[in-house]
Amino acid sequence: MPELRHCSLFSGIGGFDVGLGQAGIETVMICENDSDARAVLKEHFANVRYRKSVEKLGSLPNCQLLSAGWPCQDLSQAGMTAGISGVRSNMIKHVFRLLDETRLKPQYVLLENVSFALHLHGGKAIRMVVRELENRGYHWAYRILNTREFGLPQRRRRIFILGALDVDPAAVLFDGEGEPTEETRSRYAGFYWTEGNRGVGWTSGAIPPLKGGSGLSIPSPPAVWDRRTHDFFSPGIRDAERLQGFRAGWTSPAADKSGDRVRWRLVGNAVSVPIAKWIGRRLIAMSSASPRRSQLPQPGTSKRHNMAWGAPGQAPAYARVEHEGPAKPKRASLVEFDFVDATPLSTRAASGFLARLVDSPLIVERDFLVDLARYCGRRDLIPRKAA
Numbered sequence: 001m002p003e004l005r006h007c008s009l010f011s012g013i014g015g016f017d018v019g020l021g022q023a024g025i026e027t028v029m030i031c032e033n034d035s036d037a038r039a040v041l042k043e044h045f046a047n048v049r050y051r052k053s054v055e056k057l058g059s060l061p062n063c064q065l066l067s068a069g070w071p072c073q074d075l076s077q078a079g080m081t082a083g084i085s086g087v088r089s090n091m092i093k094h095v096f097r098l099l100d101e102t103r104l105k106p107q108y109v110l111l112e113n114v115s116f117a118l119h120l121h122g123g124k125a126i127r128m129v130v131r132e133l134e135n136r137g138y139h140w141a142y143r144i145l146n147t148r149e150f151g152l153p154q155r156r157r158r159i160f161i162l163g164a165l166d167v168d169p170a171a172v173l174f175d176g177e178g179e180p181t182e183e184t185r186s187r188y189a190g191f192y193w194t195e196g197n198r199g200v201g202w203t204s205g206a207i208p209p210l211k212g213g214s215g216l217s218i219p220s221p222p223a224v225w226d227r228r229t230h231d232f233f234s235p236g237i238r239d240a241e242r243l244q245g246f247r248a249g250w251t252s253p254a255a256d257k258s259g260d261r262v263r264w265r266l267v268g269n270a271v272s273v274p275i276a277k278w279i280g281r282r283l284i285a286m287s288s289a290s291p292r293r294s295q296l297p298q299p300g301t302s303k304r305h306n307m308a309w310g311a312p313g314q315a316p317a318y319a320r321v322e323h324e325g326p327a328k329p330k331r332a333s334l335v336e337f338d339f340v341d342a343t344p345l346s347t348r349a350a351s352g353f354l355a356r357l358v359d360s361p362l363i364v365e366r367d368f369l370v371d372l373a374r375y376c377g378r379r380d381l382i383p384r385k386a387a
Contacts, residue, residue: 004287007031007061007106009054009068009095013040013251013266015244016067016110017048019276024284029061036254036262043253054094060102065283068095069112069271096132108283109133109163112271115144118159118306129161134312138163141170141309147244149325150274153206153332154243155190157324158272160279170296170309172282176327186227188334189368193223193234193349196356200364205333210240212268220264223345223353224334230371232350236341237263245273248340278326297321351376 004025008016011032021027031051032038042050051057060066070092092111099105117125126142133140140163147156162169186205195201201208207222221234237260238248244267251263296309297319306324310316323329354376357364373381 004065004284005063006065006067007063009057009066009098010070010091011037011041012069013037013246013270014044015246015271015273016069016112016276017045018246019271019273019278020065020067020280022273022277023280025065025280028063031057034266037266039253039256040251040266044250054091054098057094057098058101060098060106062104063106064287065108065110066095066099066106067110067112067276068092069269070095092129096136099136105136105165107165107167107287108169109138109161110279111161111163113159113161115157115159115306118144123302126159126161130308130310130316133161133163134310136163137312138165139167139169139309139311140164141168141173141307143173143307144324145275146324147209147272147275148206149323149329149331150272150278151330151332152243152245152272152274153334153337154208154210154272155203155206156209156272158275160275162279167286172279172286174296174307174309175282186333186335189225189227190222190334191225193345193353194220196353196362197360198362200357200362202364205335207235207243207334210243210264210268212265223349224342225368225371227367227371230374232345232372232375233339233342234345235339236343237267238341239337239339240264240267242340243337244270245277246270345375347376351378354378354381 006017006020006025006027007029008027009031011017011030014030017027017030027045027048029049029051030041030045031054032041033053038052049061095109095111099109111129130140130142140161142159142161144157144159147154160173162173184205188205190201190203190207192201192208201222207224210222221240223232223234225232235243237251241250242248251266254262254266296317297307299317300319302318305318305320307321308316308318350372354372358381370382373379
C-alpha cells in the first residue's frame with residue numbers, strides 16, 4: 001500500500017490529524033497560529049514537526065496529502081459574512097502560495113469550511129477555491145457532509161473540497177446514492193439557548209452544530225430538552241469533545257491557560273473526526289487501486305446543489321442528493337449518547353432565551369414552550385406563541 005504522508009494547515013485541535021491517523025495516514029507537519037489550540041496540539045502530537053505561522057511558512061515538506069480547515073469566520077452565517085476577501089477567510093491564499101512554492105506538489109488537497117460558504121455571495125468563495133485548484137492542475141470535487149450521518153448525534157453540515165492530481169476526487173467523496181434519513185420525533189431535542197431572535201437551531205434527536213461563537217458573541221454549549229422529564233440541560237465540555245469524535249478531555253491542555261470557555265471555542269471550530277477518518281480510508285483505497293471513475297449522480301443545475309466536480313479545461317458539473325453521508329450512514333441519536341458531564345440549564349439562561357423567543361416571530365412546538373415556561377416559573381406565558 002502506498003504511503004500517504006499528511007501535512008495540515010490551520011490545524012485547530014487536530015480533527016483532520018486524528019481522523020486521518022485513525023485511517024492509517026501519518027501526519028508529518030502541523031501548522032496552527034492560535035495559542036490555545038497549540039497547547040492542545042503540543043500535548044497530543046509531541047513528535048510531529050510543528051510550525052506556528054502559515055504566513056511565514058516557506059514551503060511544504062514532502063507529503064502526499066495537504067489538509068486545511070481554513071478560517072470560517074468571514075464565511076459563516078453567524079459571522080460577519082465578509083466573504084472570501086475577509087481578513088480571516090482570505091488566509092486560504094497561503095494554501096495556494098505554498099502549493100506554488102513546493103517543488104513536488106501533494107497528490108491531494110483536502111479543504112473544509114462551513115456549508116454556508118456555498119451560498120454566501122452566490123458561492124463566490126467556493127468558485128475561487130476550485131479555480132485556484134484547477135490553475136495548479138488539480139481535478140476537484142466537493143460535497144456537503146453531515147456529522148450526524150457518521151455516528152455522532154450532532155447536526156453539523158460542512159463542505160469538504162478535495163483536489164487530486166492523478167485520480168478522480170469524486171470517487172473519494174461520492175459514495176453511491178445512499179438513502180435520505182427521515183426525521184422522527186425523539187425524546188430529546190437540541191437547541192441554542194443563546195439564540196431566540198431569528199432561530200433556535202432546533203434539532204430532533206441531536207444537538208445543533210457546536211460552534212465557536214453564538215448570538216450573544218460567547219462560546220457556549222447548546223441545550224437539550226427532555227420531552228419525558230420536561231427538563232432542560234446542557235452537555236458539558238467533555239460531552240462536546242466526544243460529540244466531535246475526540247476522546248473526553250482532549251482540550252484540557254487549553255484549560256490550564258484560559259479555562260473552559262476557550263475549550264468550547266476550540267471544539268466548536270474543529271473538524272469532526274469520523275468524517276476525516278472516512279475520507280482517509282477512501283483516499284487509501286483510491287491510492288491502492290488503479291484510478292477509476294466514480295458513479296456520479298445525474299448532473300443538474302448549480303441552483304441548490306450540494307455537490308459538484310470538475311477539472312482543468314472542463315465545465316463544472318453540479319448535483320443535489322438528499323443524503324449527506326456515506327451510502328450506508330450511521331445516524332446516531334442522543335438517546336444512545338452517554339452524557340458524562342451534562343448540567344441543568346440555569347433558569348437565568350432559560351429565562352433570557354424565553355424572553356427573546358416570546359418577543360420574536362418564531363413558532364415553536366407547544367409542548368416545548370409549555371415546558372420552558374414552567375421551567376422558568378413563567379406560567380403567565382403558557383401557551384402564548386404556541387404552535
